Amino acid sequence: MASLKMTISCFFFLQILLFSLSSFAQTNAQELEVGFYDNTCPKAELIVKQTVFNTIKKTPTLGAPLLRMFFHDCFVRGCEGSVLLELKNKQDEKNAIPNLTLRGFDIIDNVKAALEKECPGIVSCSDVLALVSRDAMVALNGPSWEVETGRRDGVVTNINEARANLPSPFDNITSLITQFQAKGLDKKDLVVLSGGHTIGNGHCPQITNRLYNFTGKGDSDPNLDTEYAVKLRKKCKPTDTTTALEMDPGSFKTFDESYFNLVSQRRGLFQSDAALLDDQETKSYVLKHMNSDEYSTFFKDFGVSMVKMGRIGVLTGRVGEVRKNCRMVN
Numbered sequence: 001m002a003s004l005k006m007t008i009s010c011f012f013f014l015q016i017l018l019f020s021l022s023s024f025a026q027t028n029a030q031e032l033e034v035g036f037y038d039n040t041c042p043k044a045e046l047i048v049k050q051t052v053f054n055t056i057k058k059t060p061t062l063g064a065p066l067l068r069m070f071f072h073d074c075f076v077r078g079c080e081g082s083v084l085l086e087l088k089n090k091q092d093e094k095n096a097i098p099n100l101t102l103r104g105f106d107i108i109d110n111v112k113a114a115l116e117k118e119c120p121g122i123v124s125c126s127d128v129l130a131l132v133s134r135d136a137m138v139a140l141n142g143p144s145w146e147v148e149t150g151r152r153d154g155v156v157t158n159i160n161e162a163r164a165n166l167p168s169p170f171d172n173i174t175s176l177i178t179q180f181q182a183k184g185l186d187k188k189d190l191v192v193l194s195g196g197h198t199i200g201n202g203h204c205p206q207i208t209n210r211l212y213n214f215t216g217k218g219d220s221d222p223n224l225d226t227e228y229a230v231k232l233r234k235k236c237k238p239t240d241t242t243t244a245l246e247m248d249p250g251s252f253k254t255f256d257e258s259y260f261n262l263v264s265q266r267r268g269l270f271q272s273d274a275a276l277l278d279d280q281e282t283k284s285y286v287l288k289h290m291n292s293d294e295y296s297t298f299f300k301d302f303g304v305s306m307v308k309m310g311r312i313g314v315l316t317g318r319v320g321e322v323r324k325n326c327r328m329v330n
């Protein structure tokens with residue numbers, strides 16, 4: 001009899017636990033959706049698009065950092081806008097070394113201000129980042145994709161988390177695969193999203209070792225094309241800390257497939273670009289997309305991987321907040 005009572009109370013306890021867990025999941029892990037603001041702020045996506053298009057028309061070089069900003073947001077604490085937060089003591093993500101070269105924060109402010117005017121307190125800063133990165137690519141004749149929205153903004157930013165979670169240009173393929181896997185992204189996402197390096201710039205310190213002292217013996221990286229290394233050495237003297245380098249020389253303002261052509265010729269700028277030739281799967285993607293006249297597969301793949309990246313660690317439902325000012329918590 002006692003054991004029957006015990007079984008019944010265990011059963012009820014389990015029922016209550018399952019019910020609480022499922023309602024917790026409903027309030028906290030609501031799905032993102034395309035058109036989340038259709039009813040609450042119908043003009044939201046149009047406002048973002050207009051602001052981004054006007055900006056890129058005037059300053060096409062801003063497209064690249066706006067794409068990179070979304071990547072750097074998503075890899076640290078998830079896509080919840082923590083990359084935008086500023087702390088008085090400067091111990092925020094923005095001040096971590098990889099983020100010191102991010103640009104375009106004022107564009108995010110402009111977009112957010114326009115949205116606040118139209119529908120105050122509705123559109124999150126993390127969704128602004130997701131929409132802006134897509135629209136910036138479209139403005140550069142790149143791919144388009146449907147952006148899922150409904151993210152809410154986080155309230156924490158920490159410099160050490162940015163240091164720990166952002167991949168380095170010196171990383172090898174094993175490390176890159178592991179870091180992407182930790183965020184739920186696979187090898188295909190890694191090689192496809194690395195294709196984002198078809199636009200924008202790097203800087204000399206990220207390749208000085210490849211040019212001058214690869215193994216500590218004054219040598220250069222054997223995985224870097226020798227003719228290209230000569231060109232790069234002319235631009236980057238060993239102590240140069242400031243010179244910018246086009247990652248896709250000649251077409252760094254146009255989103256195209258030439259990145260894969262460069263990587264296949266051992267002309268990828270960073271070790272992390274060259275590393276894509278060190279794994280069978282990533283290598284075969286690179287080779288398949290070099291010299292291709294037809295951009296459709298890469299463009300489509302890029303959109304799919306961006307949507308996947310945009311789901312990392314999102315806050316939805318009642319978790320987090322919708323910031324009024326993207327630089328500070330409410």
Ligand code: HEM
Nearest residue numbers: 064065067068071101167168169193196200201202203272
């Ligand atoms: C795979 C690991 C990655 C590494 C190690 C890496 C590293 C870097 C580094 C070191 C720079 C140069 C920044 C500067 O000096 O200003 C850079 C630039 C850039 N990265 Fe990546 N990146 C990676 C993946 C990605 C992804 C996934 C995206 C977006 C989908 C992306 C988009 C960009 C863009 C657009 C730029 C140019 C930024 C500008 O012109 O200001 N990167 N990346």
